[in-house]
Amino acid sequence: MLTHIYIRDFAIIDELDLELQPGMTALTGETGAGKSILLDAIGLVLGDKADSTTVRHGAEKAEIILSIDIQHSPAALAWLKEQELDQDEAICLLRRVISVQGKSKAWINGSPCTLTQLRDLGELMVDIHGQHEHQSLMKREMQRQLLDDFAQHNALLQQVNHTWQEVKTLQDRLTTLTTQQQQHQERLELIRLQLQELDQLALQDNELQTLDEELSILANTGELRAVSEHSFHQLYEAEPSLYSQLTQIQHALAQQSHLDPRLNAPLELVTSVQIQIQEAALSLRDYASDLDTDPERLAWVEQRIADIRQIARKYRWDINELTQQQRRLQQELAQLEGGDYDLETVQTRLKTAHQAYFKVAKQLTQSRIKTAQELSQGVTEAMQQLGMQGGRFTLKIETQETQISPHGCDQIELMVSANPGQPLKPLIKVASGGELSRISLAIQMIAAQRLTLPALIFDEVDTGIGGGIAEVVGQQLRQLGTNRQVLCVTHLPQVASKAHHHYKVTKAKTNANTTTAIEVLNSKARVLELARMIGGIDLTPATKALAQEMLTN
Structure with missing residues (x-):
């Protein structure tokens, strides 16, 4: 239940600090005093949209803080835990700040949150019935929602929506495949041709680089042999060769090193160079002898490179990414040959999805029919108590399997007979505004009995009624308040007198401004x-x- 609300600089409220009580609480006051401002503030802190006009004139921002006891609200406790917004205490604290520029910030238990989160949490704790609710009942979608809310078959609704999404996805896929079948087949043929040519080419990773290196050697064998043989001759066979000169130097240094030990270091270096010169010369000799002019191999390498370049030019591929391109084409071919691109497979899956949809949609229809009977009986009885003796109320359900939707196959319409002997007609054709108000109130009263939410708010839902009927409404609201919290803005003494608690809304005017205050009334007041x-x-x-x-x- 709502336990406390603090409001500052909201609308014409300067500052309000109010304890809220269990049971039924009536809010009354003169016309224009601002009786609905408190409910507007509660709506805002529960996620309603706001703008700069909600900020009191002359203030920088409006602030609303609402405390809610959730120890008997398992759904709210579970939601807070799931969102990691829970705390050890049984009180949930909601805060909303709206700036004069229209910007808004919100918190749940001290943690920043979105308006969507506020709304989701609020729907688990508070149900608000407005004085113009009968207007929304004119809309067919609201009539369907009324029945579904009363039935509380959210799991069925979610299953229907899920299977409908699957059907829609497959229908869209089938349409796409049907219109693009020619392009699909052309793409398949091209990929198969390309892969066939790549398979015949049998290119290995890094093969082109290896071929380029081999071609360079084969094309320059004579020059390479001449250079290596000349270098060998200069290093080892010429007179004098570099090796023989180093041998003489090494021998001379060795003879003199006993005279001065400092010659040992350069002697070691000369000896090392001599050994390396010898190894280089022998390596060059072996290299030259291994070089062999092979015109056939040269021609093969040249043709192999030409074949690779030709297929790259043909399909405008990067010549260095042919093997990667081959793998990509193989993956695309697997996808295009898969079930998602096969008309018969998609048609089979669509048929199965349709069957799954109609199975759960039928369960939803059966649940709606059962609930409609219960709701119709309850509202019809309530209409008798609200001065519409002989009136009848029912929900007409027509199932049209050819027009599936995320809400099922049912078309739902509220049907009413306001007076005895009159046939049932669609609610939208009921002439009297007073009759609409009473029918709407009857629906709200019956629907509220089914709700398990800890707090119910009624904002002048008794508009258009009076006398004994108003007393009946007050009695029913008080009955609702025996096991949950009820806040009711009313202008009827018959309703207000039935409340467990009574708050009076007053408006004070000065030359400078206008403010609203709320007074908790004792018995005398x-x-x-x-x-x-x-x-x-x-x-x-x-x-x-x-x-x-x-x-x-």
Whole structure:
């Protein structure tokens, strides 16, 4: 239940700090005093849209803080835990700040959150019925939602939506494949041809680089042999050769090193160079002898490179990425030959998806029919209590399997007969605004009995009724308040007198500004407020006595 609300600089509220009580609480006041402002503030902190006009004139920002006891709200506790917004205490704290520029920030238990999160959490704790709710009932989608909310078959609705999404996806896929079948086949043929040529080429990774290196050697064998043989001759066979000169130097240094040990270091270096010169010369000799002019091999390498370059030019591929391109084409071919691109496979999957959809949609229809009977009976009984004796209410359900939707195959329409002997007609054709208000109130009262939410809010839903009917409404609201919290903005003393608690909304005007305040009424003040509601400005002993009588009955 809602336990406390703090409001600052919201609309015409300067500052309000109010404790909220269990049971039924009535909010009353003069016309224009701002009775609905408190409910507007609660709506905002529960995720309603806001703009800069909600900020009190002259202030920089509006702030609303709402405390909610959730210890008996398992759905809200589970949601907070899932979102990692829970805390050890049983009180959930919601905060909303709206700047004069229209920007908004929100928090749940001190952690920043989105308006979507506020709305999701709010829907688990508070249900708000507005005075213009009968207007929304004119819309067919709202009539369907009314029945589904009363049935509480969310799991079925989710299954229907899920299977519908699968059907739609496959239908779109089938349409795409049908219109693009020619392009699909042409792409398949091209890929198969390309892969056939690449398979015949049998190119290995890095083969082109290896071939280029081999071609360079084969094309320059004579020059390479001449250079290597000349180098060998100069290093080892010429007179004098570099090797023989180093031998003489090494021998001379060796003879003199005993005279000065400092010659040992250069002697070692000369000896090392001599050995390396010898190894280089022998290596060059072996290299020259291994070189062999092979015209056939040269021609083969040249042709192999030409074949590789030709296929790269043909399909405008990077010559260095042919093996990667081959792998990509193999993957694309596997996809194009898979079930997602096969008409018969997609048609089979679509048929299966349709069967799954109609199976769960039928279950949803059966649930709606069963719930419609219960709701129709309850609302019809409530209409009798609200002065519409002989009136009837029912929900018409027509199943049209040719028009599937994410909400099932049912077309739902509220049907009403306001007077005895009159046939049932669509609610939208009910003429009287007063009848619409009472029918809407009857629906809300029955629907509220099914709700398990800890807090219900009614904003002048009793508009258009009075007398004994108003007393019945008050009794039903009080009954609702026995096991949950009910906040009711009302202008009827018959309703207000049935409340467990009574708050009066007042508006004060000065030359500078206008402010709204809320006063918690004690027994004496409550009698005076009810008397005002009964008789107007001049309170007579008769109106006071009637007010006292209404409170005691």
